[in-house]
Amino acid sequence: MTQTGSTLSIHPAQRAGQAGDASLIALDWGTTSLRAYLFGANGEVLDTRASTAGIMNLPRPAVEGGFDAAFDAVVGGWLDGAPELPVVAAGMVGSAQGWKEAPYVNAPASADALVGGIVRVQTARGVTLNIVPGVLQNGDLPNVMRGEETQIFGALACAQPPAANEGVLVGLPGTHAKWVIVRNAKIERFHTFMTGEVFAALSEHTILGRTMVTPERPDTDAFLRGVKVARDKGQAGMLATIFSTRTLGLTGQLSREQQPDYLSGLLIGHELSGLETALAQQQSTLAGRALQLIGNEALCERYRLALAQFGCQQAVLVRQATERGLWRIAAQAGLVSALGAAQADTSASQKAT
Amino acid sequence: MTQTGSTLSIHPAQRAGQAGDASLIALDWGTTSLRAYLFGANGEVLDTRASTAGIMNLPRPAVEGGFDAAFDAVVGGWLDGAPELPVVAAGMVGSAQGWKEAPYVNAPASADALVGGIVRVQTARGVTLNIVPGVLQNGDLPNVMRGEETQIFGALACAQPPAANEGVLVGLPGTHAKWVIVRNAKIERFHTFMTGEVFAALSEHTILGRTMVTPERPDTDAFLRGVKVARDKGQAGMLATIFSTRTLGLTGQLSREQQPDYLSGLLIGHELSGLETALAQQQSTLAGRALQLIGNEALCERYRLALAQFGCQQAVLVRQATERGLWRIAAQAGLVSALGAAQADTSASQKAT
Numbered sequence: 001m002t003q004t005g006s007t008l009s010i011h012p013a014q015r016a017g018q019a020g021d022a023s024l025i026a027l028d029w030g031t032t033s034l035r036a037y038l039f040g041a042n043g044e045v046l047d048t049r050a051s052t053a054g055i056m057n058l059p060r061p062a063v064e065g066g067f068d069a070a071f072d073a074v075v076g077g078w079l080d081g082a083p084e085l086p087v088v089a090a091g092m093v094g095s096a097q098g099w100k101e102a103p104y105v106n107a108p109a110s111a112d113a114l115v116g117g118i119v120r121v122q123t124a125r126g127v128t129l130n131i132v133p134g135v136l137q138n139g140d141l142p143n144v145m146r147g148e149e150t151q152i153f154g155a156l157a158c159a160q161p162p163a164a165n166e167g168v169l170v171g172l173p174g175t176h177a178k179w180v181i182v183r184n185a186k187i188e189r190f191h192t193f194m195t196g197e198v199f200a201a202l203s204e205h206t207i208l209g210r211t212m213v214t215p216e217r218p219d220t221d222a223f224l225r226g227v228k229v230a231r232d233k234g235q236a237g238m239l240a241t242i243f244s245t246r247t248l249g250l251t252g253q254l255s256r257e258q259q260p261d262y263l264s265g266l267l268i269g270h271e272l273s274g275l276e277t278a279l280a281q282q283q284s285t286l287a288g289r290a291l292q293l294i295g296n297e298a299l300c301e302r303y304r305l306a307l308a309q310f311g312c313q314q315a316v317l318v319r320q321a322t323e324r325g326l327w328r329i330a331a332q333a334g335l336v337s338a339l340g341a342a343q344a345d346t347s348a349s350q351k352a353t
Numbered sequence: 354m355t356q357t358g359s360t361l362s363i364h365p366a367q368r369a370g371q372a373g374d375a376s377l378i379a380l381d382w383g384t385t386s387l388r389a390y391l392f393g394a395n396g397e398v399l400d401t402r403a404s405t406a407g408i409m410n411l412p413r414p415a416v417e418g419g420f421d422a423a424f425d426a427v428v429g430g431w432l433d434g435a436p437e438l439p440v441v442a443a444g445m446v447g448s449a450q451g452w453k454e455a456p457y458v459n460a461p462a463s464a465d466a467l468v469g470g471i472v473r474v475q476t477a478r479g480v481t482l483n484i485v486p487g488v489l490q491n492g493d494l495p496n497v498m499r500g501e502e503t504q505i506f507g508a509l510a511c512a513q514p515p516a517a518n519e520g521v522l523v524g525l526p527g528t529h530a531k532w533v534i535v536r537n538a539k540i541e542r543f544h545t546f547m548t549g550e551v552f553a554a555l556s557e558h559t560i561l562g563r564t565m566v567t568p569e570r571p572d573t574d575a576f577l578r579g580v581k582v583a584r585d586k587g588q589a590g591m592l593a594t595i596f597s598t599r600t601l602g603l604t605g606q607l608s609r610e611q612q613p614d615y616l617s618g619l620l621i622g623h624e625l626s627g628l629e630t631a632l633a634q635q636q637s638t639l640a641g642r643a644l645q646l647i648g649n650e651a652l653c654e655r656y657r658l659a660l661a662q663f664g665c666q667q668a669v670l671v672r673q674a675t676e677r678g679l680w681r682i683a684a685q686a687g688l689v690s691a692l693g694a695a696q697a698d699t700s701a702s703q704k705a706t
Contacts, residue, residue, distance in 0.1 A: 140586050141593070142600035176596065192600075193592040194559065201554040206547065207529075233493050235634070237627035238591050239546040239620065240494070243529065247495035247545075267592065274590035281588070 022046055023336050025075050025085050026326035027129075029093035030147060031056050035322070036074050041337070043327045045320075049074050055092050055099075067099040068124040079127060086335035088326055090132040091147035094119065099129065104136035104144060108186035111153045115333045132329055135187050143192050147322075148178050151294050152187060154325025155318040166284065169291040171315070173299045175200075179275050181282075191278060193271040199264055208245045208263060213256040218298075220305065222258035226265020227306045231273055238270045268306045276310060287311030294321045375399055376689050378428050378438050379679035380482075382446035383500060384409050388675070389427050392689070396680045398673075402427050408445050408452075420452040421477040432480060439688035441679055443485040444500035447472065452482065457489035457497060461539035464506045468686045485682055488540050496545050500675075501531050504647050505540060507678025508671040519637065522644040524668070526652045528553075532628050534635075544631060546624040552617055561598045561616060566609040571651075573658065575611035579618020580659045584626055591623045621659045629663060640664030647674045 024039040032054035038047040051074045053059055058066030059073065079085060094102035102119035117133035134146035152170050167183035175196040181189045203209045234241050245263045248254035254262055276286050286307065293300040293315050304315045330336050377392040385407035391400040404427050406412055411419030412426065432438060447455035455472035470486035487499030505523050520536035528549035534542045556562045587594050598616045601607035607615055629639050639660065646653040646668050657668045683689050 136604070138604065140582060141597040142604050142606070143596070144600055144603060191589055191593050192596040193589075194561075194596050195592050197559045198555070198592060198595075201558045202551070205554045205558045206550045208547075229493060235627070235630045236544055236546075237623050237630075239548050239551060239624050240544050240627050240631075242551075243496070243545040243547055244494040247497055250497060251489070251491065251495050253495070270590050271592050274588070274593050277588045277590075278593075 022078065022082055022085055024327065024330050025078055025087045026323070026330060027075070027087070027089035027093070028091055028147065028150075028322045028326065029089050029098075030054050030091045033057075034070060034074055036078075037323050037326065038078050039323075039327055039336070043331075043336075045323055047078070055095070055097055062099075065124065067093075071123055071129070072125065076125070079125065083125075083127070085127075086130070086330065087127055088118075088130045088132065088330045088333070088335060090150035090322075090326060090329070094131040094133055095146055098131070100131060102131045102133035105133050105149075107135050107137040107190070108183075108188045109135045109149065110186045111329060111332055113186075114149060114153070114329055118333060130330075130333065130335060132326075135190075137190060143190050145178055145180075145187075145190065145192075148172050148180070148294075149187055150325035150329060151321040152180055152182060152325065153328055154321040154323065155292050155294055156182065156185070169279075169289060171291060171293045171303060173293065173295045173303050177271060179278075191275065193274065195267050195271045199267050202242060202263065202267075203260065208242060208259070211246060211249050211256055212259040212263075214260055215257040218302075219258050219261040222254070222261040223265040223302065224305060224309065226262040226267075227269035227272075227309050228265075230266045230269025231309060234266075234270055234273055238267065241266055241270070264302070265306065268303065269309070272306055272310050285311075288314075290314040290316070292316050292318050294318050375431065375435055375438055377680065377683050378431055378440045379676070379683060380428070380440065380442035380446070381444055381500065381503075381675045381679065382442050382451075383407050383444045386410075387423060387427055389431075390676050390679065391431050392676075392680055392683075394690070396684075396689075398676055400431070408448070408450055415452075418477065420446075424476055424482070425478065429478070432478065436478075436480070438480075439483070439683065440480055441471075441483045441485065441683045441686070441688060443503035443675075443679060443682070447484040447486055448499055451484070453484060455484045455486035458486050458502075460488050460490040460543070461536075461541045462488045462502065463539045464682060464685050466539075467502060467506070467682055471686060483683075483686065483688060485679075488543075490543060496543050498531055498533075498540075498543065498545075501525050501533070501647075502540055503678035503682060504674040505533055505535060505678065506681055507674040507676065508645050508647055509535065509538070522632075522642060524644060524646045524656060526646065526648045526656050530624060532631075544628065546627065548620050548624045552620050555595065555616065555620075556613065561595065561612070564599060564602050564609055565612040565616075567613055568610040571655075572611050572614040575607070575614040576618040576655065577658060577662065579615040579620075580622035580625075580662050581618075583619050583622025584662060587619075587623055587626055591620065594619055594623070617655070618659065621656065622662070625659055625663050638664075641667075643667040643669070645669050645671050647671050 021040055022038050023041045026037045028035040034051045034053045036049045037045050040046045053070035059069045060066045093099050100119055100121040105113045105117045114132055119131045121129045123129055132150055134144055135149045137143040155170060167181045170180045172178040177193040177195045179191045180187055230241060245259050249259060279285055289312050293303055300317045307315045374393055375391050376394045379390045381388040387404045387406045389402045390398050393399045406423035412422045413419045446452050453472055453474040458466045458470045467485055472484045474482045476482055485503055487497055488502045490496040508523060520534045523533045525531040530546040530548045532544045533540055598612050602612060632638055642665050646656055653670045660668045
């Protein structure tokens with residue numbers, strides 16, 4: 001969408017003169033991108049900007065003021081017109097490699113716990129940046145998130161009331177897909193599946209990629225075939241099933257153009273089989289379950305198709321979870337007036353806190 | 354061991370003048386290497402050579418005589434002294450990308466079936482190269498092997514007599530690890546786990562590699578920790594457990610130097626868990642089972658340690674499986690005299706055919 005280091009106003013027509021009506025600047029600052037939202041007094045998004053200046057992609061090194069440079073390039077214009085605006089940020093900007101580390105809050109984690117863990121850093125232009133911490137679930141297989149916790153609290157506004165004590169299941173497909181159980185308005189437990197990154201590594205750096213040709217449009221049949229193989233024939237595990245991407249090709253049963261979607265289906269199928277097993281340990285299941293998806297729309301649609309193969313027909317895509325979450329945490333932290341927060345976030349507050 | 358395109362005599366002192374006593378030249382010709390064996394009349398190895406001229410690494414393109422060039426560079430000296438020697442080859446040289454395709458033989462496959470599937474190609478110097486076919490197991494998850502079938506028939510000479518009808522279980526760790534059930538002297542069924550290649554892709558091309566430091570020597574404790582996590586906590590699958598390589602590091606529970614062996618243990622643990630599940634479908638198990646391992650000695654030793662965590666203490670490393678197999682198939686094909694074949698292969702023939 002953007003070039004390295006460039007900024008882009010998504011609503012250029014709204015750009016000028018709006019900072020005066022604004023109440024909050026919020027940043028979704030990840031590893032490879034930085035998105036900024038300018039909120040009005042009632043939580044409405046007045047303007048947005050996007051840049052590729054993620055924390056691993058700063059315009060200059062961090063020790064040479066790279067964070068300040070990226071910050072000024074993206075939101076300096078807004079702040080010029082309204083230097084007193086509060087600023088909140090979530091994502092990898094709070095990691096050990098970020099601007100300032102915001103130590104993880106332990107799961108189960110409420111929105112209040114996130115607010116309590118906010119770490120502040122003073123920018124070169126004298127603005128205070130409020131950094132939301134991530135969440136850590138310790139144990140034999142520790143899990144961490146940074147950024148997703150904010151999206152999840154944003155999405156809760158859209159959650160259907162969960163069945164008694166079942167909790168809300170939220171899926172965040174992507175490079176490192178997360179599946180999260182939220183119960184009593186707390187992030188209780190979650191898993192991380194490295195599905196997206198493993199797909200890229202297998203496609204680009206193993207023998208499986210050598211026979212693949214990217215199709216003009218996604219091949220849903222091939223995708224669903226992979227999902228079903230993982231679900232029904234995947235007992236020996238992913239290390240065993242992925243080789244079929246090649247052998248089905250060798251035996252004339254899968255064209256080169258079908259192989260990428262088949263492999264994608266296999267991996268997502270294994271992810272959902274693994275999730276199903278984890279849910280079963282909690283006497284739960286995917287079948288018939290309502291759940292929420294947060295993320296890239298096309299990818300979430302693939303997950304909806306795959307989830308249907310596990311009997312789950314009620315997966316709802318939640319839009320603007322990031323903006324909603326940033327606004328909500330800022331409101332809960334007192335960075336914006338309680339009135340504006342309440343107006344914009346009534347249903348979320350009532351249902352989820 | 355060798356430079357690209359170079360050849361190396363492993364027993365240089367035996368090199369001169371031995372072709373006259375020889376009875377067979379046998380080639381193990383894979384994707385990235387070519388190994389040659391010169392056999393005496395009784396199946397003893399008189400000399401060996403190794404080259405990096407695998408079929409994807411020929412000294413010049415195949416259409417420009419690359420196969421002939423590699424062949425002559427490695428075994429030309431032997432053939433100069435004894436141009437009538439029969440020559441047999443196994444491995445990827447018989448694939449669609451090889452010198453000449455030797456179509457797969459279907460599983461269950463006996464040594465006789467392999468002999469029946471031998472394909473012949475005339476070399477530029479007028480020698481006939483006998484290429485052993487691979488084995489295909491068709492189905493929803495097709496499996497293929499090329500080269501391993503020859504090693505397996507070589508290893509059967511060392512097999513303990515299997516329990517009634519249980520079959521012999523043979524493991525071939527490596528880039529694409531194979532686990533093979535041999536019953537009634539036939540390759541009956543097998544799985545391919547892409548463990549080695551997935552380990553390399555994850556270590557070199559995902560976030561997991563960023564915090565890894567290769568230790569001076571393998572860390573057995575970290576390896577076994579990974580095996581046990583996969584075995585005991587791996588129900589959500591490999592896509593979920595591998596992220597712990599990073600999060601155990603983030604939480605100070607796994608040093609950078611421990612991460613490679615931990616990840617290796619995780620993957621091999623998932624492979625063996627998957628194998629265990631596949632065996633269970635045949636009313637079998639790894640626990641208490643005798644099995645054979647073929648492959649790199651250090652890697653097989655890692656598998657022995659991992660197998661012990663699954664209750665399997667009787668994994669035996671089979672040496673020279675490739676040479677034994679090539680000799681045996683050549684004998685069965687009548688390329689060497691029945692007398693010599695019988696002398697060198699008595700126990701194998703008695704036990705396995």
